[in-house]
Amino acid sequence: MTKGQPASDYVTIGFEKIERDLRFFIECLGEVLRELGHSDLASHLPWFGSDPTKFETEQVPGQIGLVYSIAFQILNMVEENAAAYVRTIRERESGLIAERGLWGERFAKLKAEGVPESVIGEMLARVRVEPVLTAHPTEAKRLAVLDQHRSLFALLSGPDRETLPNSELHSLRAKTKAALERLWRTGEILLEKPTLTDERRNVFHYLRDVFPSVLPALDERLEEAWVAAGFDASHLRDESKLPQVRFGTWVGGDRDGHPGVTAEVTAETLERLRANAFVVLRQQLVMLAEKLSLSQWMQPLPASLVAARDKLAESLGEKARAVLSTNTSEPWRQYVELMIDRLPIEIVPHRISQLRADPGSYERAEQLAADLGILRDSLVEVGAQRLADSDVRPVLRAVQLVGFHLAQLDIRQNSVFHVKALSQLMDASGLDGSQWEEWTENERLRFLEKELRSPRPFLHASASAGPEADAVLGCFRTLAAHIARYGADGIGALIVSMTRRLSDLLIVYVLAREAGLTRSLPEGLVCVLPVVPLFETLDDLEAAPSILGAFLDEPMTRRSLNFLAWNWGREKLSLTQQVMVGYSDSNKDSGIFASQWGLQKAQARLAQLGRDTGIRIRFFHGRGGTVSRGAGPTHRFLEALPNNSLSGDIRLTEQGETIAQKFGHFVTATYNLELLLAGVAATTIDHERSAPVTPPLAPVLERLSRASQQSYRRLLDAEDFITFYRQATPIDALEHSRIGSRPSRRTGNPSLADLRAIPWVFSWNQSRFYVPGWFGAGSGLKALTETELADIKDQLRTWPFLYYVLTNIEASIASTDLELMQAYADLVEDTSLRDRFMKIIIDEWNLTREMLEKLRGASMAERRPRMLRTLKLRADALRVLHLQEIHLLKKWRGYRKAGDEAAAEKMLPDLLLSINAIASGLRTTG
Template sequence: MSFPQTFDLDQKIEQDLAMVLDCFREVLVSLNEPDLAKNLFRLELQGEMLPERTAQAYSMAFHFLNQVEENAHIQRLRAVAADAEAEPESGRWRQVLQRLRQAGVTAEQIAARLPDVRVEPVLTAHPTEAKRATVLGHHREMYLLLVKQENGMWTSLERDQIRGEMKDLLERLWRTGEIFLEKPDLASERRNILHYLRTVFPEVVPLADQRLRRTWRDLGFDPALLRRADQLPRFRFGTWVGGDRDGHPFVTEAVTRETLSEQRTQALLCLREQLTNLAARISLSDYLQETPSALVQWLARTTAALGERGVAAIARNKGEPWRQAVNLMIAKLPIRMLANDEAQLHQQPGDYADPSALLADLDLLADSLDAVGARRLAEADVFPVQRAVQCFGFHLAVLDVRQNSAFHDRAVGQLLAAAGVVDHAFADWDLAKRIAFLTEELQSPRPFTLAGSGLGKEADAVLACFRVLKDQIDHHGQAGLGALIVSMTRNFTDLAAVYLLARETGLVFAGDAGLVCRLPVVPLFETIDDLRRSADILDAFLSFPLTQRSLACQAERNGETTPIQQIMVGYSDSNKDGGILASFWTLYQAQEAMSQVAARHGVALRFFHGRGGTIGRGAGPSHRFLRALPPGSLTGDLRLTEQGETIAQKYANQMTAAVNLELLAAGTTEAAFKAPREDAVEVRLRGILDEAAEQSFQAYRALLETEGFVAFFREATPIDAIESSHIGSRPSRRTGSRSLGDLRAIPWVFSWNQSRFYLSGWYGVGYALDALRRKDPEGFELLKNAKNQFWPPLHYLISNVATSIATADLQIMKKYAALVRDETVRTRIFALIEEEYGRTMKVLEAIYGGPLSETRQKTERPLARRRAGLHLLHHQQREQLRRWRELRAAGDTAASEAMLPGLLLTINAIAGGLGTTG
């Protein structure tokens, strides 16, 4: 299909949506649902008389709308790419490389930096994604049909066939059902994550590479600078599924062991598949070109080393030495295919011990092609396999292990009790006593206990996990293991305590100069208070001799010239704790302060950004997020979480996934060249944000601490239904306590967004900026101009707040607030929210120069497409909540349980309509 120079995105969306909905209506009529078919996206509220399966119909329709919009955006990108006069898309390689060139950076300088750029998305099991894996597969198929119908060469008969395939799929989806009827287990979550790691990313990385190399050539840069696989940015992938233990009792040592084994199996199967495809393509005959001597010698040497396996490998494809070489590489993979087509990990003499040996053999293969003048084939055929080995190794993704600091405290106490220490209540010791004990104890290699269990629930769980990690290192090395991440890091001893526990299992061992830890220990700073103390905690940790030795050892093992300390910063809990403005600015300042501390210690920092799927949990456009980071905090090494429904939104479809990887790699590259600088205007702006963040924090905390707030939250949002839902395998609370502090940030944000408050994405900002406008009009104008003239941190913050409050809906909030039974509480709390909503709207309109619905059309238009359907679903959900709660209060468990699936379907449908909910 050809596109005009001016691509009408809205028209494209409307046309495609009409086509899909027409198909859906025809299917509904054929399934005896004429009322739904007639009124889909046309329904007006008529009391409570709605067709029984309204929520399911709208859940499906919203997902189709999301896919239509996604496809339209991709088609627009293609149209822009085909137009040489078009402005480059923001954040993509073309714009980034042009900006670097305009800044005086040469192609050679960029190329020299690219191999040091590392991007690592980490897929986590914090799902607000309720759809079953089967349904996700059907949705992926639906997207492919949308893409398929873009081909302008189809005949009318062929188009009718595509339409028929869509209708088949729509009926399949309707009859399957949208959501989990039982809570998903860890195995199903792991299968979902493995789908992306095993199936999606190996196909998407080559597309992302092509985008960079094509743009590089189009801008007139020397293609030879990016010819080899090791000249490109490094993509790595991580996962928490099977390793994240924070408040998750079902992640046992057996689950971790199974996860590591399955990831290794899938990585090797992926490489076997890549090599098999390479063997099919690389069919050069020795009759037509002389085999280079280096390859001849390698074939003889490798065949002899493998014995019968080697002879069998080269017996095939005689006269085709390059193909024989690939056959030998397949034979050397430490995996065997059984008669029933199952795979078995199996290391034999002569097998590859690690990916570096396979990479060396692939390099030799590429060089041998180059030697006979087949450089084109080396780049086309061998290059993608080299990249797959680089990106996925023999482990597919690194597995992090996360646990809460309080859990570690109890484990240490149980170790002390087992060792006969009278005062073993480690969690109750003051900080000075804890420091003195750990400092002295960690000078000795002796463990507290002998191998075994029975120490206590927490100690047994931690040590069993660490033994699995030690066993993995002993057998396969450390490539598949990430870090030991400590949630809720409050002080230096929370990190040092991990060393003590690791010593029990050999993860901490005696080196020549003292104890050394095999794996990185990583703090996770989450709350506002902890972020404010983070620089001091890091200083103490980096001053600790065991940390210094461990970082030096880890750097030497990884071939790094500078020790690297990873730091995880949490966006979700800091936002829940202090609101969006205080969270954003505290995170910004904490990263700056920690970077300065690390520089004094001669250590490089690798920040791991724990972002969620909605603005209230740190989300926002990736390229703007990267530009808004403090200069010097991102030096070419990016690690960030991808959570919940955002995994499918970003990576389920190849073209969208390639664009998202491109945005991350291009943004990280640009940030690597950004030097810290500060002018007088920025100094003034920083002072303004210092005061605004504190005022916003106070306003936000005042709301949370207002009498009756918790009761308002629990009744004005569907939090109780969400806690009963089948979303994710982990509990919604860390310990089971009913306190607000124990509630995870995910259900907190999810529930506020379901009832359209979007509270954590804007509350407190209006109070702070209104005070600035009244008390310091000149400062407010400076802030307004800085946002509009694009000071990246301010632009990112204000844009996110504006998007959050635009997605909020005051009229819908009022109707959910009506569910709060105590009139005094309802009136008191909602008055505060309504007042702050009005204040925030006014200051944002002053900044943007008019109503947000007019000045921010990119946000308004998608909302407008969904507004009528969402209003209907909110009405249905409120009525269901009211009735469900009445049944529960009356003790009618059977009736309330019978209502729950329908209520959960409205939650899923609203989530689909809003797109990012938690």
């Protein structure tokens, strides 16, 4: 864009792109349906067909759920592609500084604030981000369907149709229709619950096929923005000075309430992660060998390369003979091919690749990285710096990314399960553990601390103590065996869900001792894996600093942190304690504002504890896919973190359908990971440039939080609330769904406390109440004085936390639909009960909307037209699905009430398909 030229209307450009692409794909879908004999369905297609609001529920064809689900998936992809399209135009016209939250804008802002280049460069080397992919039951689509969506997106994001000649346009239309027909014939509904193998295969797709290909693009965009900011390009030539991105996973390790995650599943998962890491590295090396066709007749042959090649050949023995007999004039290629042969994996076409351990095989990723370093240096020596940078460095970065383990597997278990395991061990060893729950915390700690002064286990390794004890110890022994064979790089942490007291953490040390996960040093026992508390409820978040402080004071904790830092270099020789904070249960128990404020306070106090003790706190954020479970724009989320709580190092969960939404396609994955990396770097610099302070409005927010929590709890604690909730939302249908391998309840008890936060949120979203995302906020704001409200209004733009939370609450309010809420509420059999709760909910909805508009000084329609336009695009089509779901729910419940389970089971797929289609339209489940 030339100087003085007005900026393009990017909103209009984006929506015009959406309309063009949506029309093309919906027309193709309509043609496919008509050609397959489904003209009635084609006539019901949204947006460019008949007006969907004219159809009565009984007139809608049974398969309309599948049609609309596909249509909404098309819309989702079209919107995603349009966003990338607009970003490209904006950057082309205004430069890299134009896109909020990315490297270009972050560097420009830091530079304008006077931050020296040296400080920014030093921070880049300290940045380490680790998204952790989990398989919570929020992904409502079949894995085969996700594969078809990827194929469609590739067609959508290809060359602009407007520029294609007729022959290519005809070909594109034919390919699009073929992809849509495959999707139609595949079907979306999960008729059987996915297995852990299914979930693992899906996660491996991202870890193996997406992230390694995205990493070079991330580095290129960083370097481009760095140079555009006027910084020294040579600074980033050394890969050790680049930000580090790693990945973790819970699939195969998260056993909290999941009986299917056995020790055998964990062992297999660790093996498959390792095997897939070698698949990635082999692909990288094969491509590198093809590129390095340098002839020794065109440049001098470095002696260092000859020596390294001969050393590799010697280590491989006879296997090296075939490599050295070919490409004899291309020593660089030979060297890479020898590295390929040194990888401990056997690639078998159309089968799962198998690990092997031949003499001379690599044992550690550092060995491969060292050989690649020699290769790079040899290229620099002959003047081929460009090839060293463009060809070898991306492979070195891939080694950093995947290591020999692909991703770190966390092991998560509930504290209650650990207590049962310890009680069984005590009983089996002749101690009375049956009364453990009756012991005071001081009595528990005396017992545990005494045990941890001794290296001897309770029982022989072959002895059985009980189901919980055998399950925990079986898992821990699997980890110990893996570490003995391969090292600990592939294992993340031992995460303790529902950490409520110090003893919950020390129990894990005792169980680790029993299973061989401890080492006996002269100064005492150490645990060879990090033990990580997970603080989830509001009460637990409040107690978190005192619990963690006591844990860090434990001698075994200090010894273990030292061991992890020095022996395995996990934390770059700094003492680091990882702490996980959960967004879901605090919200479920206390409401959106109290939860967010509780998390804010807890993190600030935990970070201060780290500074006081000299131990770096690495926060692990257990975020979900909705506002009520911690979701929100990445850059806004990072900026909203408490000051001085971010140290350049962060872990955060990516759950369910958000994985596909954020990383399903190359361009989207690149964008979201850049947002994360750039945001962590810039926010950490901001944190370290200012001293921690208590926000001046903290007392006001404390009052707001208490009042909002009280309002929320009055709703949940009201007499017969569970009856209203279970009849006004499709929670009973969700409990019969096939959307995840894990049960929807932790123990199976039919209580609100036992219900997981995910189906809790999913059910409210499906019925368009969105209660967890806004309820109580209006009452909280109403409880403040006019002066306090004026203070909040003044700081709304300058305090990122306040802006982030209230903006997210407003987005939840915008997603509600009063008419549909009432339609779902009409399912409640007792009209007086229905009317009582609907009055409470609608009164709070009106109050929340009123108070938000008072703070903002204008309506949502005036301030957020793009968001409302996006919601409006979906509204009519969603209404058809909601009304169909209500009709199906009523009928299904009638069968169940009459005891006709066969009839209910027969219609369940239609009901679940309706749920799935609505989730596609809302772009969220739980």
